[in-house]
Amino acid sequence: MHHLPKNNRKKWSSVGIPEKIKKIEDDIHKTQVNKKTEHHIGLLRAKLAKLKRDQEEQRSRSSGSAVGYDVKKSGDATVVLIGLPSVGKSTLLNRLTNAKSKVAAYQFTTLDVVPGVLDYKGARIQVLDLPGIIQGASSGKGLGKRVLAVARNADLVVFVIDVFQPEARSLLERELRITGLRVDENPPNVVIESSSTGGIAVTSTVKLTKISEQLVKDMLRVYEVNSARVVIREDIDDEQLIDVLLGNRVYIPSLTVMNKIDLVNAGFTNELTSKLAYKFVPISAESDINIAALKEELYKQLDFVRIYMRRRTGETDYDEPMIVRNGSTILEVCNKVHRNIRTSSGTL
Numbered sequence: 001m002h003h004l005p006k007n008n009r010k011k012w013s014s015v016g017i018p019e020k021i022k023k024i025e026d027d028i029h030k031t032q033v034n035k036k037t038e039h040h041i042g043l044l045r046a047k048l049a050k051l052k053r054d055q056e057e058q059r060s061r062s063s064g065s066a067v068g069y070d071v072k073k074s075g076d077a078t079v080v081l082i083g084l085p086s087v088g089k090s091t092l093l094n095r096l097t098n099a100k101s102k103v104a105a106y107q108f109t110t111l112d113v114v115p116g117v118l119d120y121k122g123a124r125i126q127v128l129d130l131p132g133i134i135q136g137a138s139s140g141k142g143l144g145k146r147v148l149a150v151a152r153n154a155d156l157v158v159f160v161i162d163v164f165q166p167e168a169r170s171l172l173e174r175e176l177r178i179t180g181l182r183v184d185e186n187p188p189n190v191v192i193e194s195s196s197t198g199g200i201a202v203t204s205t206v207k208l209t210k211i212s213e214q215l216v217k218d219m220l221r222v223y224e225v226n227s228a229r230v231v232i233r234e235d236i237d238d239e240q241l242i243d244v245l246l247g248n249r250v251y252i253p254s255l256t257v258m259n260k261i262d263l264v265n266a267g268f269t270n271e272l273t274s275k276l277a278y279k280f281v282p283i284s285a286e287s288d289i290n291i292a293a294l295k296e297e298l299y300k301q302l303d304f305v306r307i308y309m310r311r312r313t314g315e316t317d318y319d320e321p322m323i324v325r326n327g328s329t330i331l332e333v334c335n336k337v338h339r340n341i342r343t344s345s346g347t348l
Contacts, residue, residue, distance in 0.1 A: 017055045024048045039215050042238035046219040049242045073153060075117060075124035076323045077302045080151045082176075083160035084168050085132030088259045090114070092160060092285035093129040096295065113150055120295050123304050123323045128154070133172055148179045155325065156301055157183060157254040161280065163261055166272055173254075180246070183254045188240040189233040194225060202230045210237035219245065255301050256280040257294060262287040 028044050031037050081089045093099050099116025118125040130147045151157055157176070159169050173183050200217045215238065216230060223245045243249045261269055262284035269282050281297050283290040306321035 017051055017058065021048060021051050021055065024051070038238075039212065039218075042211065042215045043218055043222065045238055046222045046242055046245070049246060050223060053246055053248070073126065074115075075126040076304065077123070077155040077325060078126040078128065078153065079118075079156045079158055079298060079302075080128045080130055080154040081158050081160050082130055082133055082151060082172055084162065084165065084172070087132070087160050087162045087165075087168075088285045089129050089132070089160045092257070092259065092283075093127055095285050095288060095291050096298075097127050099127070099129070113147070118295065118298070120299050121304075122306065122321060123299060123302070125298065125302065133175055148176060148181070151176060151252070152179070152181055152250045154252060156298070157181075157252050158298070159254060159256045161256060161258050163258050163264055163269070163272070163282075166258070166276055169256060169278060180249050182243070182249055182251045185251055187249070187251055188236050188244050190236060190241065190244045191231045192220070192225065192244065193229045193231075195227045195229060198227050200226070200228050200230065202232065204232040206233065206235050208232065209235055211241065216241060253301060255297060258282045259285055262289055 024044050024047055028041060028048070031041055031044075033041060081093060083089050093114060093116050097116025097118045099114055112131070114129040116127045116129070118127050128150060130150060133147065159172055161168050176183055200220055202213045202216050204213075216232070219238065219241055220226075220228060220230070225245075256278055258269070258272065258280040261282045273280075281290065281294050283294055285291070303326040304323050305326050307324060308321045
């Protein structure tokens with residue numbers, strides 16, 4: 001295990017967070033990845049993630065608030081449109097909803113988050129058009145951090161891709177990932193129960209091939225967890241354990257839209273379908289092609305459930321059912337009926 005000599009610990013503690021981050025990043029970059037170094041690199045990644053979290057918290061405290069546009073969630077679900085500048089998000093928003101987002105054929109037309117509402121099959125879906133994302137957005141370029149922070153509160157991320165730039169999806173997903181948003185992933189099946197004594201006990205129900213039990217223990221100690229019971233039920237790697245330890249990751253499903261298909265022939269679109277690793281809905285926002293199919297796919301992805309309410313007269317209202325997301329809690333359903341119902345009933 002890699003430790004700093006005692007006479008260097010005081011020097012390290014006096015170094016600022018940016019300098020520590022730079023030092024660890026340099027160490028990771030120059031260390032060759034192999035079986036012998038995987039423990040060392042895993043610990044470095046754990047320390048780096050913790051330092052970056054501390055740095056972000058420090059910045060938030062100094063600025064007085066967390067980064068992010070102040071967008072109030074409304075409706076039955078919230079969808080965010082994410083794409084590079086000039087991919088047609090504003091036009092798409094106008095096709096889907098009652099919004100009037102500014103449209104022009106140059107970059108960075110939308111400099112604020114523009115909301116709209118899609119009414120479909122009784123569901124009111126809030127659709128947010130985010131300013132165009134550029135590479136490095138997660139580091140603050142082009143108001144990137146503020147933009148990406150909005151996506152953390154969404155129920156579905158919609159990647160809007162230009163048919164001539166299909167590789168952009170990986171860039172967008174990477175920028176989201178840096179901010180702690182995990183697209184189309186489930187939270188790692190790991191439970192950490194802290195205790196006051198007994199040290200760290202690790203139990204795995206599957207064979208761990210990407211991380212050792214000792215590395216699990218040492219990474220927990222980096223996060224000042226010195227006594228706990230850890231149960232691992234899937235073959236995780238060190239990055240997934242870091243996600244669990246940080247506790248600030250958000251897991252959101254996605255839908256990819258391939259826009260401007262009116263500019264290519266069917267053969268071009270079919271070739272993209274066969275060679276790309278992700279599925280997409282082909283559309284043209286400008287020419288109003290396949291928008292109805294996109295609305296249906298959005299509704300399907302959001303996994304709504306209709307609840308038919310019975311009136312006080314005893315008759316069931318089949319015309320206007322309550323729309324909730326599949327998996328909603330009883331409390332969430334009660335809040336949609338009336339926010340005072342949980343206090344008046346005394347049972348929740």
